[in-house]
Amino acid sequence: MQPRRHAFSAAIAAACLFHITPPAFGQADQYPSRPLRMIIPFAPGGASDFIGRILQPKLAEVLGQQVVADNRPGASGNIGIETAARATPDGYTFLLGNVSSMGINPSMFPNFPVRAQRDFIAITLVVDVPGALAIHGGLAPGNLKEFIAYARQNAGKLSYGSAGYGSAQRMAFEFFMSKAGIKLLHVPYKGGAGASTIATISGEVAATMVTTASVVPHAKTGKIKILAVVSKKRVAALPDIPTMIESGYPELDLGSWQGIFLPQGTPRPIVDALFKAFTRVVHDPWIGERYAKASALQITSDSPEDFAAFMKAQNAFWGKIIKDLGIETQ
Numbered sequence: 001m002q003p004r005r006h007a008f009s010a011a012i013a014a015a016c017l018f019h020i021t022p023p024a025f026g027q028a029d030q031y032p033s034r035p036l037r038m039i040i041p042f043a044p045g046g047a048s049d050f051i052g053r054i055l056q057p058k059l060a061e062v063l064g065q066q067v068v069a070d071n072r073p074g075a076s077g078n079i080g081i082e083t084a085a086r087a088t089p090d091g092y093t094f095l096l097g098n099v100s101s102m103g104i105n106p107s108m109f110p111n112f113p114v115r116a117q118r119d120f121i122a123i124t125l126v127v128d129v130p131g132a133l134a135i136h137g138g139l140a141p142g143n144l145k146e147f148i149a150y151a152r153q154n155a156g157k158l159s160y161g162s163a164g165y166g167s168a169q170r171m172a173f174e175f176f177m178s179k180a181g182i183k184l185l186h187v188p189y190k191g192g193a194g195a196s197t198i199a200t201i202s203g204e205v206a207a208t209m210v211t212t213a214s215v216v217p218h219a220k221t222g223k224i225k226i227l228a229v230v231s232k233k234r235v236a237a238l239p240d241i242p243t244m245i246e247s248g249y250p251e252l253d254l255g256s257w258q259g260i261f262l263p264q265g266t267p268r269p270i271v272d273a274l275f276k277a278f279t280r281v282v283h284d285p286w287i288g289e290r291y292a293k294a295s296a297l298q299i300t301s302d303s304p305e306d307f308a309a310f311m312k313a314q315n316a317f318w319g320k321i322i323k324d325l326g327i328e329t330q
Contacts, residue, residue, distance in 0.1 A: 031270055035066040037093045041080025041101050043073040045194030046163065047211040051127050051258055052096045054290045058281045073190060076164040077101030078112055085119040089263040091270035095120065098258040099318075100167040102311065107319035108166030108329050116261075116315065122307040123260040123275050126282050128297045129211040130255050131169060131230030133176070133244070136203045137223045144227045144247045147207070151182040159185040161196035161205040168256055169193070169209040171318065172230060174325055176209070179249055200224055211256050212237060213294035231255060235295035257299070259307060275304055 038056065042048045052069055060067045072080035081101055087093035102116045133144070141147035151158055162170035165188040177183055184207065189195035193210035200208045200215075201223045208215075209230065216237050218224040228244045229235050230252050244252035260278055262271060279300050281287060288298050301307035322329065 031091055031273060032063050032065045034092065035068055036063065036091075037068050037070050037087075039080050039084045039087075039093065039095045040069055040071045041073065041077035041084075041095070041097070042071065042163075043190070043194060044071055047129055047193050047213045047256060048096055048098055048258060049194070050213050050294065051129070051296065054287060055096075055126065055278075055281055058284055058287055059277060062277050062280055076105060076108070076166045076188075078105060078109060078114070081105070081116075082112075082114050084261065085114045085263055087263050089265035089267075091262065091266055091274065093263065094123070094274065095261040096126075096258060097261050098168075099256050099314070100164060100169075102259070102261065103257075103314035104166050104168055104171065104318040104322070106315050107322045108327075110329060117308070117311060119264050120261040121264055121266055121271055121304065122301075122311050123262060123271065123304050124278050124282075124301040124307050125257055125259045125299050125310070126278055127291065128255045128257045128299050129213055130235050130295055131172060131209055132212045132215050132226050132238070132241075133173075133207065133209045133228045133230065134197075134200060134215045134219070134224045134226045135207045136200055136205075137225055138203060139206060139225070141227070142225070144242075144244075147227055148180045148182055151180075151184060155183065158206040159187050160207040160209070161187045161189055161199045162208065163193045163196050163210055164188050164190070168318075169196075169211075171321055171325070171327070172252060173207075173209040174327065175321065176244070176249060176252060178325060179251070197224070211294075213296060216294065236292065237295045255297075259301075259311075271304055 038052055040048050040052045056067050056069055072083050084095035106116050141150045160173055187205050193214040196208045196210055197214045199205045201218055212235060215224050215226055219226045226241050228247050229238055229241050230244050282298050282300050291298055
């Protein structure tokens, strides 16, 4: 069930650690000659905001210009997506999109006027973050098997929160419930993983399935219990927590990737410059240290074309999941 992703080899990553000469843009101007805007289509506190603000200072250092983070939450990320798509295609506005906003939304919102593959140029992947199934810290279950039994005993009484109506975590939780034979009421939250996590901490919902970056800090305080991680193998930050595969759900093997997108029509020299810049930034040791604290993986695409092919496969993959589960689209 895990879609294929590409990571640079160490040799290629090392080769990219050179000074990027800005391409000519216009006549005398060089790109970039002024600050850039990174649109994050989710609210502060979630995984996208977390990753964006890790990348922000190093990207500014590499490009020699300030990079301003612009959070545009709402409509499952579609407000930020449309803002980025309508921006002038001059390389000064780019989108930090993720699996939900760019991989799933095209199937969840077929009438949305902006289309991921048509209206954006895919630049590169920049991270992959494992997911986690977590419950309110005050609930009795101590592992996934006990939680399933608890959900069956309390049928119709429990709810789960997600990072949005069309989020990957919502899809994964629905898939998990279909396999486990349980049913919790879905409560979507605006603003991404942060709001869903807070709702689980407070007990407003019983459970959530979000990225490890969102729940690990709270698990350490006991406010949340993490029952399983959604990953191929256990993550370093949670060595005692089994994977969904180990817990009997081998199909749940998806992480939460994020990538960079430019408005369609952006000149190729700028596309190439940003691809090189992000490759250098993502593989920087400073970035690696901060990614590791959230069990996030340093990953980049082999080329913009490679990322575009990945996006095409993602849209098809998630479209099939939505259809097979009978999830209502808008």
